[in-house]
Amino acid sequence: MTWINFQTVRESLDVSEVLTHYGFDVKPNGQDQVKICCPFHDDHKPSCGLNLTKGVFNCFSCQTKGNILDFVARMEGFDPDQPRDLRKAAVLACEVFEIDGGSKETPADDQPKAKTKGEQAVKAAKRADTAGIGNVSPTPSAKVDATSTAPILEPDVEAVNPPLTFELKLEPEHPFLSDRKIAKELVQEFGLGCAKRGSMAGRVCFPIHDEEGALIAYAGRWASDDQADDKPRYLLPKGFEKSRVLYNLNRVIAKREQLIKKGEVVDDAIVIVEGYWSVLRLHAVSVPVVASFGASLSLQQVSLIVQAGFRKAVLIFDGDEGGRKGSEQALPVLASRLFAKMVSLEDGVKPDEMSDEFVAGLPRYVR
């Protein structure tokens, strides 16, 4: 088993070198940002932007985005959301771009075939060809029929959880929040409040953002412990795909970037809990924390954590049967991409009820 450190590989990859390798003509223009014809859809004008220093890419047309290692993975026909694929791509990237990805050993089973410089050149030339005319995708994974001459529209590029076009009017002063001793600053920072009208009426709402900070949904907690039988305690909008989002990741990323800019040495560990209240409890004391919307964790959610730069994760699901079962399933998913550990809480304890002593032992942003 080779230890591949995705972060090391990512940071070692030079965007310009990667682009040149795949046959894209990158002219230095003194700026961080370059645009290329997107290799992941049938692109006729440069729609795919890459940031040379941040090592990220984003196609404004087909919405394919990620870091530079994801880019390499896709170029090689791998799916970067699949841990096995990403690992293979990382091993290959280390070899092709002659970087040290974190280990000297190489596994026998999935070591890529060594490529000669000649083969690479042929590949690059081929890609330069197709990239130049911009109507044939070089990736086997792309959904483009290369034999067709008609412009191809991709039918399934609709983004999941698209940004909302409205904002709910929420009343921040509500006994449900003050009774729980949620500090005013937190109420403000998280934009919490009770909805008076609409489908969320009578609920304390938690605005949900994607990792880039775009508002994509509201979750509503029925604002009373007296539960009407016909009303679910928590409500999420229809069609919301919670497996693609982590609650609070936008704030964690923003705070981390802010600290890095200040020159602080940030820790690479994050805490994962089930729900909103636990996030509030831990966020208030500077624990980098996200919630997975219940006692489960998807590969996409783990991907988001890895992309945010974390290498370690502490899983703290609720101290009940659901939490324990969920942890057992989530831990291997988590451990497929980073160093993971699980903390079992006592029966009936949720992370928002954890003792100060316990919380003191959790990771913080700064080491």
Ligand SMILES: [Zn+2]
């Ligand atoms: Zn694209």
